[in-house]
Amino acid sequence: MSEDYSWKLAAKSESLFLRAKMVQAIRRFFVDQDFLEVETPLLVFEQAVEVNVDAVAVGDRFLQTSPELCMKRLLAAGYRKIFQICKCFRQNERGARHLPEFTMLEWYRANADYKDIMTDCEDLIISVAGGIGLKKTSFSKARLLLMEKPWDRITVEEAFQRYAKIEVSDALGNGRFDEVLACEIEPNLGIERPVFLYDYPREHASLAHCRDDGDIAERFELYIAGIEIANGFSELTDPDEQRHRFEEAFRQRKEKGYTGYPMPEKFLETLHQMPPSAGIALGVDRLAMLFADRQTIDDVVAFTPELL
């Protein structure tokens, strides 16, 4: 006798309706601000080389891990305000907050920096929460989504001092940065109010602009209720530096025995035409988890891989 899948799908109806309203409100927010909605291919030859992001290969191409490179090529071509809601694919990512196929919202602004994008985040989420009729009294996470701006901001260095038993430099030195961040720091972030964790060490920003002699990357992550919602930065626009960082990521992937990727030459060729810009990737499924007050990502998508 086979499993009762229809019931499982039917049981999600409340959060699926809420999710759909949320996505419509997101789209309305950007359209109202004269952002151009774009669609870029899911099947790509080139993608950003990240040490810890594994793409799904399809023949001689890849399913995109993020639309970042194509979006930046549009910035380089002169588009000033663009957004996209699309599927992204990452191998071996499955957990209460991870799906190997998930929905990403990305938006980019020319002549802007990461602090402008933080303001966008506040405006977007507060507007969407209001737009779908969330009430401050409805449940604890909705309260967070409706918090008036400005939301809290804390640097990575301060977060290590406040929440971790180890200094950020030591964590970088012994390879425990990710572990300390995930296990000791993240659970404390965005509990009372949403918080932007910002200014990352340069080793943790492969496509972000760095300042202070290149030591600090202008990158941030938005956390709400201990959940990482979005990752944004001031964009690196120097093609030589970008090539160098991709090569370093290749070297580290090779060292770990991971598969290699082709150098994104078309992207690098046009990067010098890109104006100073900032952009962000926001996990739509995770935002839906907050809006629907669900503990697992499974509850806010109709089909998980296990239901296929």
Add this chain to the structure above:
Amino acid sequence: MYTASDLRKGLRIKIDNEPYIVTEFNFVKPGKGQALYRCRLKNMVNGSQFERTFRSVDVFEEADLQEKKMQYLYQEEGKYCFMDNDTYEQIFLNEDQIGDAKNFLLDNIEVEVLLFENRPLGISLPNFIDVVVTKAEPWARGDSVSGNTKPVTVQTGYQLQVPPFIEEGEMIRIDTRSGEYITRVKG
């Protein structure tokens, strides 16, 4: 041999030559950082528990356990009795060793008792069991707001969420690994 991506609740692995069971499991991956597999592990011999975070490069051996088919007889004062139907030998396990399996111990059900150096340490249930629903609220047809799921109690005393059309006295199939409803079993 297991890799970190095989880790899940209930998996039994070998650490320092002793058997451990994963009692809690979480996949975490910060930002664009590396994948981390957070586990709570219980030593099956002495019951001690601790948390450990693994990385995708970590590999594990299966716990060195022998399995022996035995029949569940009864429970008394927190002791669960199982019998070998060939030799009539009886063994006892405590509630901690039984763990969540106590929710699915039907009378006379056949299980695999897990032995380490001939000592019984736990049991392994069939993946699916069929049980009778002993308590369920009637289904208010057309109630589409709260009508997605409802709680019921089954013959072992275990409570779970099921589709609203399930009624008292019906038989349902449960996945013993997740504790979730699978389907209605027509008698």
